[in-house]
Amino acid sequence: MFLYNLTLQRATGISFAIHGNFSGTKQQEIVVSRGKILELLRPDPNTGKVHTLLTVEVFGVIRSLMAFRLTGGTKDYIVVGSDSGRIVILEYQPSKNMFEKIHQETFGKSGCRRIVPGQFLAVDPKGRAVMISAIEKQKLVYILNRDAAARLTISSPLEAHKANTLVYHVVGVDVGFENPMFACLEMDYEEADNDPTGEAAANTQQTLTFYELDLGLNHVVRKYSEPLEEHGNFLITVPGGSDGPSGVLICSENYITYKNFGDQPDIRCPIPRRRNDLDDPERGMIFVCSATHKTKSMFFFLAQTEQGDIFKITLETDEDMVTEIRLKYFDTVPVAAAMCVLKTGFLFVASEFGNHYLYQIAHLGDDDEEPEFSSAMPLEEGDTFFFQPRPLKNLVLVDELDSLSPILFCQIADLANEDTPQLYVACGRGPRSSLRVLRHGLEVSEMAVSELPGNPNAVWTVRRHIEDEFDAYIIVSFVNATLVLSIGETVEEVTDSGFLGTTPTLSCSLLGDDALVQVYPDGIRHIRADKRVNEWKTPGKKTIVKCAVNQRQVVIALTGGELVYFEMDPSGQLNEYTERKEMSADVVCMSLANVPPGEQRSRFLAVGLVDNTVRIISLDPSNGVLLRTVLDPVTGDLSDTRTRYLGSRPVKLFRVRMQGQEAVLAMSSRSWLSYSYQSRFHLTPLSYETLEFASGFASEQCPEGIVAISTNTLRILALEKLGAVFNQVAFPLQYTPRKFVIHPESNNLIIIETDHNAYTEATKAQRKQQMAEEMVEAAGEDERELAAEMAAAFLNENLPESIFGAPKAGNGQWASVIRVMNPIQGNTLDLVQLEQNEAAFSVAVCRFSNTGEDWYVLVGVAKDLILNPRSVAGGFVYTYKLVNNGEKLEFLHKTPVEEVPAAIAPFQGRVLIGVGKLLRVYDLGKKKLLRKCENKHIANYISGIQTIGHRVIVSDVQESFIWVRYKRNENQLIIFADDTYPRWVTTASLLDYDTVAGADKFGNICVVRLPPNTNDEVDEDPTGNKALWDRGLLNGASQKAEVIMNYHVGETVLSLQKTTLIPGGSESLVYTTLSGGIGILVPFTSHEDHDFFQHVEMHLRSEHPPLCGRDHLSFRSYYFPVKNVIDGDLCEQFNSMEPNKQKNVSEELDRTPPEVSKKLEDIRTRYAF
């Protein structure tokens, strides 16, 4: 079996975001890293929309990202720290739209290792040096400079190693133009390591260490080190030189501290906390990310706490001495992984989980009544300030970037009866989680819909003058009339446009600079700018059937296949050419290309005839001969033909503009948009109703829209999310969804949602009540009334948890619900709240052979589970009966078990339950489930159960798969085979009777198969004694599975399913990843294909090495050597290579570049989109 890996949707979660002027223009861009993907985003300051300019997969783990600019430069470079053991400096090339690797310096082994640098990056704010640091010991400093040709140069690395130290964070200190300085949060563990009593370990302090790069000596010195009172988690560099006081802010638990060299005393301010917070009061508060904004006159920092509250931090200075830190509550947004403040006044928030946001900073929070907290305010040690969180005041949401990250579970099924299956994806975390339904298609935003008096059959837009930016008229043609609408602030009907309204229109367009032309069945109407009208009438009884128009030419086809040609002369007159052209058959369609710039006419006309041919006719009058080329699409004379089935109706094509480029809108029973995006050709259906006719549309409100008709309505549409593969509908959930099952009769979903460190609704209400009572009690006699009022207000207060976060209950506190949901409408049909500290881990819907047709839902629940050190008070299996046509859960009974029931699977009219490491068969009883059979030989913890026939394939949490056979007569579960590798299986899917595909938590996918002789032997063994007693090596099973394929995806895969994604397509293995990616593995159908792609992959590995310096082969073989899988993501990078390289590669393959890219596209469209 040979497989081909394709990504359908790239990861959407963001791990780092940096901003800078990467194109070298005034406009600021954002570079984000999505694990193994580097992406350049440009927020449009006018519309507030974020556009993706470039996405590159780097085939390595991006561990740190920094922007830097050489002194006096205008362009920012990108420094990437990755797992490649190399430092890479990238430059964005706007002309080619690609990242160019300027420098790649090797310093160590590959992989995320303790002492190989790459985890932390810090740049000197003046762009003179960069420090790259490992988690432990090693730090390297590279000096950056410019050579004579103003190119960036890099020096040999300078070492700043210190053994036995751990590093927590590194920043470059802004020291102006003095020697570059780096500040590190470090911890020395040497003493703690050598002291067996543990006393030294308890006293170990974190230190703040400054490293100075002496540019004169070309050497790095450890300049100064100071122990810290609190344990810091990150550093913020304070502007220095002429812009500020320099130094660093240390963010630590509950405090933020300013430190600098010299006489500067430490300035320390507590982090304010929410008033009346339900969180555990013993829990400290830390800042998790920050953004700095600096202008010539001022600077401030925005720092976000782990609850999502952003504080604006300002420093008060007295002659370069900082005297005070001031904190002011700014706003609350979802907890971010990174934030960027742009010069245009936008705040980009890359959320830790879920959608990312772009906010406009409407106010700086300077003059409102929000209290300001200061380090100068007297406070007892351990006391802190309090503030009241509130909805957004200073920020305005302008754009939202959909993100599926994290995807915890996914099932693909056609529950909505739409032919094409939908993806039901459980994603998000905590109160920000949702169930999303993904459909292949482009999201359409409807700008306007208006009813028309009849059913129109065509629509066009025209401009009034060639230099106009926007369209002036919309012309709608009916069976016997034409309606003209003018476009302004609103769209209104007009009669003075010069168009003939009493006849249907065949076509209309702008002719020359400022004239309009209307083609109708009886003639052509040429409307000049001053409203003079010239008409040309068809001869005799003939009428015009088809026409083609561009800026200067008009060609019409009369009944009987006669072509008449008109051209505009320099005076603006439309002249008929006397020579007419008879075609051999009726004309069904024709088209003229746009006039090339600087020319008078387009030289070729394409005509499609009834006899299935397309003819290209030359319109060049200079030689007086009509040149004719017949291109037959059947024999393939037309080169590079790519065919796609679009729908059941004849296809109509319309030319529109998308992102400044030509695109084609194709309409059949579904509308498709064919466009080129990031150098890849896309053909995507629109997730919208069937359209009949369309035309491009440009107005002030909607610069790149589409005006279309559908039955009797006129619609103005906009396509904003170009490049998106899926159109999604999201339904919010309460806690993190863990799993769901589909009830096969009603198609309802039964979802289990479980959160650690959370309160259930009941506990939360109880806690609130308790706090309110305490508030009243604590108040003095005279304040009692006021306190009661405050308590009432507190009880009524209800801030949405999806933004403000749910209260953190503490370790070992669990909350869980079971939800029955209709996946089409998204309404919750039933909701069962479990008690506090009951955590649902598994769910199954099944029938029991002893109860007939009823459906039952079994939910495995853990009680009082503490994760580390692990302890559990036991578990239960809740049994519910599905009643009311699968809409309600009727509680039957709960069965206590001794461990966590982490996997449940229906099996031969009974259920298999994995209770910790025990595999058991249960049957339904009156009072509880009845234990029937047990196997105790699974190694650690059963994480999943698959069944086929009598076989049970159990996945262990760290020991891969175990094949178990159920002997009905003996009532025994017998292990007969297992795998040779220790895989930490997260999910598995059966491919056939002998084969199982699985994914592990390190991001690998594997397929393992029992050898052909295995199954026979065991099936025939009548007693099973051999397998029972004849244990293999080291307590393993006597028979071993073979590895069919191994592949490293690079993101943890949490669901696998064998399914077809498009109607009529072949089956593929679909996987979803924790970072929000969706991919497929497809089998090759022929040896030639496999051979071809193997060569493409081989050439691309050498010709187009990955951007961050990691070797592609070694990345895909991260944990297990890659086997039998060809990486389509690498192969598809062929399209983004430079043309001459493309040519070289394709020559090696004995093909042309279009043939190669067609082949790449073919394999994608055969299985997916």
Next chain:
Amino acid sequence: MAKHHPDLIFCRKQAGVAIGRLCEKCDGKCVICDSYVRPCTLVRICDECNYGSYQGRCVICGGPGVSDAYYCKECTIQEKDLRSNISPKRSNLPTFAQRDGCPKIVNLGSSKTDLFYERKKYGFKKR
């Protein structure tokens, strides 16, 4: 060469931007495994090994360099081309993990001379 002369010692300091060279005799060899096929990664040596009169010297034998030195594909895949800071005093142990850092041979003269006397001492006949 160090593959066949276990007493040769690599420098193994953190390599920099200087490019290693090979002399006429050693031209084409992989500096780790002496292979003549599939040269792949350019050899970088540390600044000290490229300083003053050492500049442009052969990485293997110290002779005048004529061409750039390369690691072969096999050594590249095994990451013997990469450099990390393993203390130089241990690097003469012929184990896998130490094959990192600047690959300049630092003790060539003595090893060649030693070899001559060793041969004599144990009575090896000159071929």
